[in-house]
Amino acid sequence: MADKNTPAPQDPSQLKIKTPAIPEAPVKRPLNLKTLAAFLFLGIFTVGGILAILSFVRSEKERTLRDWQIQMGLVVETRAAAVEGWLGSQFDILRSIASNESQKIYIDNLLDAAVPPEKKEGAEGFLRNYLKRVAEQNGFVTPPPALEINANVVREGIAGIAVVSPNGQVLVASEFLPALKEDGFLDVLKENAARQRGLWNMRLDGEGQPSLGFIVPIYPIDAKDNAKPIAYVVGLKQVAKELFPLMSQPGETLKSAENLIVQEKPGTSGSTVQYLSPRRLPLPNGTKPMTADSPNDPANSASAFALSKPGGFQIRPSYGNVPSLVLGRKIAGTPWVVLRTADKEEALGPSEKRQQAMLIGFVLVLGLASVSMATAWKHGAELRASAEAQRLKIAAERFTGFSKFLRVITDNQPTAIAAVDAGGKYSFANRTLADAAGITTEEVSGKTMPAVIGPVRAAAYQKINKQVIDELYPGWPADRTEGKWQPQKGRFEFEEGGKKKYTKTDHIPLRADRDHPPGVLLIEQDITEFITEREKRERMFRGLIDAFVKEVDGRQAESAR
Template identity: 35%
Template sequence: MKKHIQIALAVLVISMGLGLSGILLFSEAEKERDVQILQAQMNLVADSRAEAVHGWLEAQYDVLSGLAQNESLQLYTAVVGMSGAGQPFEEDPAQLTYLRTLLTATAERSGFLSPSQQAEALPANVKPLGLAGLALVDPEGKIIVATNGLPPIQGQLAQFLRQTPLTERGFLDLHPGPTGQPTLGFVVPVFAQQGEEGASVVIARILGLRPVDERFFATLKQPGATAATAESYLIRRSGHLIDYLSPLLDGSAPLTKRLAINTPGLVDAAALHDPGRFHVGRNGAAKESFAVSRRIGGTDWVLVHQIDRAEALAASDARRTALVSVLALILVVFGAALIVVWRVATSQRAEEAARRFRLSSERFEMLSRFLDVVTDSQPHPILVADASNALTFANRRTAEVSGIPEEELSGRSLVGVLGHDKGIRYNAINQRVLETGQALIETSCFEDDEGGEQVWRSYHCLFVATPDQPPSVLMTIEDLTDLVRERARRERNTRQLIETLVGLVDERDPDSAHQSRYVALVARRIAEEMGLADALIEATDQAARLVNIGKIRIPRSLLTRQGSLTEAELTLVRAAMDAGPELLKEIEFEGPVIETLRQMNEWVDGSGRPAGLSGDAILPSAQAVALANCFVALLSPRAFRDGKSFDEAEAILMREIDRRFDRRAVLSLLNYLNNRGGREAWAMMSQRDG
């Protein structure tokens, strides 16, 4: 074979190899994008299931807390306790009967006792045998009164009561009951005021045991889920083993399956080691899978939501395989066409070469039609544009979006097909891809025909059809307008809800009307001066508007009283303000709004409440809101005092640096106040409303 022919063949092979490499790189980029989308979807499911499980557990505590806060139960328990040491409880039959009836009714209503467990009442000094129920126990762990069916307090149950501090609520982790059915235990203290000073002491505790049934495991099922291999389940670490606490798709019952924590590549082991992340590995059936995990607060549990990789990426793999196959076939056809042309030009048998070329052209046309079928089935516009901004390929969806017949798209410019703004924008992106050779994903905003905002996300990558042609850019466009508008609608609804809640608070406390608006104004400026991210600035603004939400629970007489409050009244006010964030826990905010409200009474030296956080453990948004709230309170006149001047407020805040407030937050506020026109802008805060 002649040398120049060998060189030509070598160049052709290298070009096709480069083309195939580009196709494979594009395929890998598409795979990464699909995995990112899957990860976002799985995170939403895991968050919703973790919230449902935590809500179910809190509901059980609420049942017991409701009993513990029942004034009649507290009174009767105190009366029974006054019978004297060693006195039998039957000496107070009326009280014991009332308490047993109250426990039984609550247990039947809340699921701690089913109707089938009802039986003739047992004497109070007889230990009932059974599976579950409610009991009122004294501080030493002895039963005062219990529902029928409660197991005797011994062994694991007695140890649980001993290890749980009297003043705290306790959680007995999932364990097999007497019949093997998974069982949970809960305990909450019963407080009562005793002595001349009215100090609160623990006079008893409410103990609850309940079998875990389908009503609990139903919280792990995602409504509307259709994937056959997707499942959410609970696990915990037990020494060197992993306990599976909930039913599994493989038929394993709760607490019956255990795996070694050092199993190679096990996603559940990774979930226990680092909960809250996205995991790739093998599931309990040794199949490749994806998983996300979430820790369940107040327990040793970790929720895992996993799906087999084969099912999760089936559609994506099929789409990429089809696309790669088509593009590879195009390269092969181009290579074959070049060989045919070369043979026609150099072979003495011109007719045979021509005939072969016609056959090749027919095959190429068939492949082109096949490519059209594949690309026309895609839901998004797919285009190929050359360096001069002219289209060399466009699918049917592009024709539908542009309103131009499909057969007239080839050769048109991006501006002519998509319009001036879109064409200029995408041409600039394509030029960057041609210059750098790097694929780009861009999100762009445009104005639609009705003046509204239109959001498109586009993917651009280098596309080389044949070695002798200049490179082009392959583009796909996805319309995100509806998704963005829905998000904007949710944000508007959230803002309207916040304004409504703020209005309710202002109606109850006219002396501090507009305080929430002032706090939000100051907090946003502080957050901006601190250089916080936009999402955290928005969360700071929303939390600041809700800073007084706890006043809804404070009697109006206390809010409008002129003069000092008693210590008990101050305690009531603090408790109501601390409990304010709990009123909002069912609202889905975009940022850490509720956690910001929970931390706003924390001090940087660790002496604040409720968790005693310090330093960087306190959210910067919480520091900004706390500082703004204090600043506005100092400036605002009240019925019992005049407002402070800016200089007085500044001096007070400087003294609180590194004690109550973070230095960066205070200096950010003072910078805006003294150097950015803050004194003039906020002068109205020191004026009493007429």
């Protein structure tokens, strides 16, 4: 009879429990789209600002480098033009000799084998005096010795002007002219056969001083276009005092700037760079002309870079291994390059400091603007969060009160109510169940069914629990698709303490959620007293029936007698 009055279990997902309504917070909550847009704007503003600042600073650096390239290019052009002008003036001196028609007559006399010897001697004497005078006027002379020497010692010549035949034989020369069949002079003479002029490249003379040779062809009188030279004017001179001062730039403002003449060192197959002009470092005396070399490595050498890319501008290590601005310019008619270097720190240091200050300033302004916007947004977010927190606090208090209300209801039920998972572990139990186990409701949570109600009852209940869960989630945990929601009932007879115990159970499936796996709401009702009382009544009823039957049987027997 009790079973008929027990209400049928319901699907928890279909229950409609009325909870107190939670009013909205007084502060209007913005849409998530607006928050996202605010974050997006702040991010774009910050990133765009940083990129703009970096782009501006980079453009300033590029502009500064362009300015230095122009400035250094002007200096190199003027120095190269000065060198080319000086070289041209030396050739002009010799060309004035080669183009003198009267001198050509004397040269013809020297070359003509039919001219009498006395006439040749006169022509030779006249030309020698002429060459001596031109040489003395233009520096093609051997300088006086630094120390007095014995008058009987013949001094070796190092400079002078001479007229030579096409095969290199000296026809006439000024005083102290060195030997011309050395140092590749004949090779230079052959190379000049089809040119208007030739340069005997710089070398160290007998006194260890840099010397240059100049060659200009002499054509016959009334020569035609295809005429060959009848002789050559050759001039030799020391150039340190005339050429190297041209490297000094008037009005130089950079202390580290240096203008040098470099070339690929002859005989090294281009693997070595030779410094023709003196270098300032190491202090105090620097290095002498043509005594310093360096590897031809354009990636790690300023001089090598200038040789490989005349007119190119770059930052490369100087010969002192200091990062420097470098620019070079080829000198026409020579294998030389005018090289200008300037210490990067001295040249770009002030502008880099200024650019760094601008970068810091712009970043600070951008940071201040970004922080201001972020602070304003954060303040609004805090207001919204405070209102939301207050609303959630009220909801939590109401939920707590409602939970207490439900706890009061469940704890005052005569049946044992519990929630267990597939492993038989309790996640909820009412006071009836806890009192029966002799522990508190808090202690029941987390324990297994055998530890609370004993292994016999636990095994019987858990068997039905497993069936209920398997019907609800056939593929759990790999497949979370729901199957059939089907509660089940059970009646059990146990023996505890030598006495029989009867229970009735309801097994209601619980769906899995975010925090809990699938489980079973187990409602256990102890019907031992009811069954015992019913059996007692049945025994009494059977006793009455037996007595009645005996009475009837006795009366029938008496009637038969």
